[in-house]
Amino acid sequence: MSKKLLTAEHIHKHYRIGPATLKVLHGATLAVHAGEFLAIRGASGSGKSTLLHILGSLDSPDGGTVVYDGIDLFALGNRERERLRCMEVGFVFQFYHLLPELNVIENVLLPSMIASGVLTWPFARRKAKDIAHEVVARVGLGERVSHRPAELSGGERQRVAIARALVNRPKLLLADEPTGNLDRKTGKEILDLLSSLNEQGQTIVMVTHDAQSAGYAHRCVNLRDGKIEDDTDTNVPGRP
Amino acid sequence: MYKLFLTLRYLRKRRIAIFAVISVWLCVAMVIIVGSVMGGFLDTLKERSRGLLSDIVVDNATLQGFPFYQEFIEHLHRKLPDVVDTATPVIYNYGILRIEATSFTKPVRVVGVRLDEYKRVNDFGNSLFYDKYYPGTTSLDEQWKPYAGFDEHDTAILPPDHEQALQRFAERNPDDEKLRDWKRLPNRPFEGPGNFDVNFDGIPGYFGEERDKAPGIIVGCNIINERAPGTGEYRRSQPRGSKLIVTILPLTITGKVGIEGATTVVTRLADDSRTRVFEIDDVCCYVDFKRLQEWLLMSPQPLEDGGETPARASQLLISLKPGVDTIEGRKLVDAEWEAFRASVADRVSRLDHRLMSFVEVETWEERQVQFIAAVEKERILVTALFGVISMVAVVLIGCIFWMIVVQKTRDIGIIKSIGASARGVAMIFVGFGVAVGVLGAALGAATGSLFVWYINDIQDFLVSLDPNLRVWSPDVYTFDSIPNVVKVDEVLVICLIAVVASAIGALIPATIAGRVWPVKALRYE
Structure with missing residues (x-):
């Protein structure tokens, strides 16, 4: 068994909606191993996206700890956490979340720019661009680098989002319903792409409500009533 | 790097920013014009006061x-x-x-x-x-x-001392407008500078x-x-x-x-x-x-x-x-x-x-302190009034940036989700404000300065269209022309204030943008 890259223990999270309190997570615990493709399944509104956001430090838990590569994420200061989010974690969202003013290559380059300062960028730019072009080619959009998101299909946009998530070569890729907004065929292409990335060593945590999508993962956990219910080796049954 | 990149990109792509730029542009131009004309008026007054005492x-x-x-x-x-x-x-x-x-x-x-x-x-x-x-x-x-008379060609001439003096002046000032276009014609009264009675016996003198x-x-x-x-x-x-x-x-x-x-x-x-x-x-x-x-x-x-x-x-x-x-x-x-x-x-x-x-x-x-102080106060008052009006630009920029931040909330979430810091996100919008200020101030400085430099030509042009459009009439004011000196240091100060004001206008929305949790921003509809 490879070493644990990420562990989340006893994660609690609630939201206030007016006078009511909505308890989303209460005591969710899971571990992600390096090189693993983990799927988190759950019904709509079960808190799986919330859990993923907490794992990636996009949101903070009310209780519990998240340890990434031996570092307690929420014991870090904001700057360190932002730095870690930039360099160590890549996010892929259901709605792609690309910046509409930027073209494909600019969207993909953005994390490299964030990682670089104004003074160091002139020296880092060439290498960053080479990597961005390489990543864009890997996701099959080498011919569309100058297109804006509005000129791309849903599947292509998600590929751009994946390329952006990968450009800083993060150890962990978090994908939140990456096929949720795509048709079946395009969704399959995206899942194939994620599988292929995983085969190349990329650790992936994917949130999905779809059993077939979850089937692409090595392991699938269910989130029910705010807790991780079971932890199953899927043996990739859904993978064609 | 992303701050500068996104600032410039937003400036190019966010058309709403054009209104912010235009408001800064007009305010800067307005303050430069008012300050320069009033300042010119005051400087001329001071210069003349000194010259007369x-x-x-x-x-x-x-x-x-x-x-x-x-x-x-x-x-x-x-x-x-x-x-x-x-x-x-x-x-x-x-x-x-x-x-x-x-x-x-x-x-x-x-x-x-x-x-x-x-x-x-x-x-x-x-x-x-x-x-x-x-x-x-x-x-x-x-x-x-002194009486003008006529020479043997029936051309009007002045007494000899006047003719000699005029000759001396003409030699020293060949480009004088009055003399350049003046020709002595026979059987005409003296039409040179000034007004002289004519001795109809024909002999000039006293x-x-x-x-x-x-x-x-x-x-x-x-x-x-x-x-x-x-x-x-x-x-x-x-x-x-x-x-x-x-x-x-x-x-x-x-x-x-x-x-x-x-x-x-x-x-x-x-x-x-x-x-x-x-x-x-x-x-x-x-x-x-x-x-x-x-x-x-x-x-x-x-x-x-x-x-x-x-x-x-x-x-x-x-x-x-x-x-x-x-x-x-x-x-x-x-x-x-x-x-x-x-x-x-x-x-x-x-x-x-x-x-x-x-x-x-x-x-x-x-x-002259009372008189100069009064004009100086008037100048400060008018400039301050226009400065207050310019505050509208700051508020407008604040509103526009608020709208931009609201529109860009999801972008802010995206940028933060890929590692941008709260300060970095805030700096994008402050930088955006500064860019709006710099662009507006540059345009305003250019327009205001050009307007002041050519203010008299502009007035002449308007008068050529309709004489009633004359706003600075030399038969009313003792100055022949509208003061048209632009002081570079004053323009720079006005531009600096405009840039700072634009940054301030963007600061509150930018701070709010920086503080938003990425996940909240990503969920924003």
């Missing part, structure tokens, strides 16, 4: 004046030879001016000057019309009227009996001349040498009207003066110092004990040697006045002593 003014602000002025002048030359250049006495009083030919009357301020000295202590010489075109012909001494001679008077150009609408050029309705009757009220040393009552004297128009300060050109006329002193009984008057009163002057104007600081000069002159007053204390009467005790020594700027 002198470095130092000594007076006691009474119509009776003060005695021993000549002794004090000599005292100054003796004690401060390296400080005082020229000192000249001046008398001020009020009177009524009547043009004999038209019976037109006007209240005037009568100023007695020693013309040569007066021209040395200030720029008065440059304000004289006839002295410009006919140098050396202006005098306050007794004089006849005619009359000795009793027709009268002291010269220089009148403020607005007193007897009219200005042509539109061009503002003066039309000299009275020929040079015309009789002007001045009525003045001599005062005793105690300030009462003298027993002889009003004094009426006949003078001849020697010249007109255009200082370009309305308050002076509209009321002041200048006669010889000694004559006015006599007319006003300010010359030595016999006393019952066989002695006589000392002569009095209203004011002393002192010009300092080049390089002498005005304030320092004023302090030295003031100290000398106190020393002088003490030195003559034993031989002055009680009344003279009283008049001398009122004397104050001031610099030209201190003298």
Whole structure:
């Protein structure tokens, strides 16, 4: 068994909606191993996206700890956490979340720019661009680098989002319903792409409500009533 | 790097930012135009005030004046030879001016000057019309009227001294507009500079009996001349040498009207003066110092004990040697006045002593401080008002950035989700504000400066379309043209304020943008 890259223990999270309190997570615990493709399944509104956001430090838990590569994420200061989010974690969202003013290559380059300062960028730019072009080619959009998101299909946009998530070569890729907004065929292409990335060593945590999508993962956990219910080796049954 | 990249990209792609840029642009241009025109007005006024007074003014602000002025002048030359250049006495009083030919009357301020000295202590010489075109012909001494005549070709000519003077001027000033376009044509009256009566016998010169001679008077150009609408050029309705009757009220040393009552004297128009300060050109006329002193009984008057009163002057104007600081000069002159007053204390009467005790020594700027301060305050007030109006731009930028931040909330979440810091996100929007400010300020500075530089041409163009569009009429204002000097340092300060204001306008929305949790921003619909 490879070493644990990420562990989340006893994660609690609630939201206030007016006078009511909505308890989303209460005591969710899971571990992600390096090189693993983990799927988190759950019904709509079960808190799986919330859990993923907490794992990636996009949101903070009310209780519990998240340890990434031996570092307690929420014991870090904001700057360190932002730095870690930039360099160590890549996010892929259901709605792609690309910046509409930027073209494909600019969207993909953005994390490299964030990682670089104004003074160091002139020296880092060439290498960053080479990597961005390489990543864009890997996701099959080498011919569309100058297109804006509005000129791309849903599947292509998600590929751009994946390329952006990968450009800083993060150890962990978090994908939140990456096929949720795509048709079946395009969704399959995206899942194939994620599988292929995983085969190349990329650790992936994917949130999905779809059993077939979850089937692409090595392991699938269910989130029910705010807790991780079971932890199953899927043996990739859904993978064609 | 992403901050600069996104700032510039948003500036290019967010069309709403154009409105922010335009508002900064217009506000900067507006403040530059108002500040430059008002500042130019003030600078010109200061320049002219200095030119019309002198470095130092000594007076006691009474119509009776003060005695021993000549002794004090000599005292100054003796004690401060390296400080005082020229000192000249001046008398001020009020009177009524009547043009004999038209019976037109006007209240005037009568100023007695020693013309040569007066021209040395200030720029008065440059304000004289006839002295410009006919140098050396202006005098306050007794004089006849000069008549134009005709030569053997029936071309109008002036008396020889005038013709020679005009020739000298023309040689020195070949580009003078008045002379450049002027051609003498036969059988036409004299159409050169000024207004001269014609001797229809044909011979130019000065005619009359000795009793027709009268002291010269220089009148403020607005007193007897009219200005042509539109061009503002003066039309000299009275020929040079015309009789002007001045009525003045001599005062005793105690300030009462003298027993002889009003004094009426006949003078001849020697010249007109255009200082370009309305308050002076509209009321002041200048006669010889000694004559006015006599007319006003300010010359030595016999006393019952066989002695006589000392002569009095209203004011002393002192010009300092080049390089002498005005304030320092004023302090030295003031100290000398106190020393002088003490030195003559034993031989002055009680009344003279009283008049001398009122004397104050001031610099030209201190003298005009009330007037200059009023205009300066007006300038500050107007600029501040426009500055307040410009605050609208800051609010507008705040609103626009608020809208942009609201529109971009999801982008903010995206940027933060890929590692951008709260400060970095805030800096994108502050940078956006600064970029809007820099762009707007640059456009405003260029537009405002160009507008000010060409303000007179713009007005001329508008007037060519419709004469009613003239906003700065030279026949109303003493300035021929709208001040059009742009001060680079002021423009830079205005631009800096605009940039800072734009950044402030963007700061609150930017701070809010920076603080938003990425996950909240990503969920934003």
